[in-house]
Each structure stands twice: as C-alpha cells, then as structure tokens.
Ligand SMILES: [Zn+2]
C-alpha cells in the first residue's frame with residue numbers, strides 16, 4: 001500500500017507540518033454542531049494552520065448530530081441530563 005495520509009506542507013517554508021492538536025472543538029460546548037479542527041504546526045517557523053477534522057467524525061444514530069468518534073454525543077448527553085424536565089424542541 002502506498003502512503004495514504006495527506007501531508008500538510010507549510011505555505012511559508014515548505015516544511016512538513018506536524019499535527020499538534022487533533023479534532024479541537026471550536027466554539028461553545030453548547031452549540032449543537034460544533035466545528036472540529038485539526039491544528040497543525042510548522043516545526044521550522046511555528047506557523048499554525050487549521051484544517052477541518054472530518055476523518056473520524058461520526059453521525060449519532062439517535063439524534064443525527066455529527067461529533068468526533070472519540071467523544072460522546074454532546075446533544076444526547078444534554079438531552080439525557082434534561083430528560084423528564086424539558087420537552088425536546090426541534
Ligand atoms: Zn514553516
């Protein structure tokens with residue numbers, strides 16, 4: 001098999017950027033569909049680039065919201081926390 005991982009190249013110095021933080025959640029935890037980014041950093045000039053983290057996103061079979069595979073579904077966690085107290089509003 002050939003190399004399948006896309007390498008991120010620094011636009012400034014053409015060095016290969018290193019993955020610094022994977023699937024970093026942008027914005028508040030209370031936003032239903034948070035946007036996740038992979039944060040890459042250039043080891044030469046320290047430039048930081050953000051890339052949309054879509055590789056390990058999964059769709060929750062219960063509520064249909066998209067979240068990283070390694071995280072629990074935030075919406076379902078909130079729904080269960082409020083279960084019996086609030087009626088879910090679509
Ligand atoms: Zn660089």
Ligand SMILES: [Zn+2]
Pocket residue numbers: 060061062063064065073074075076
């Ligand atoms: Zn869910």
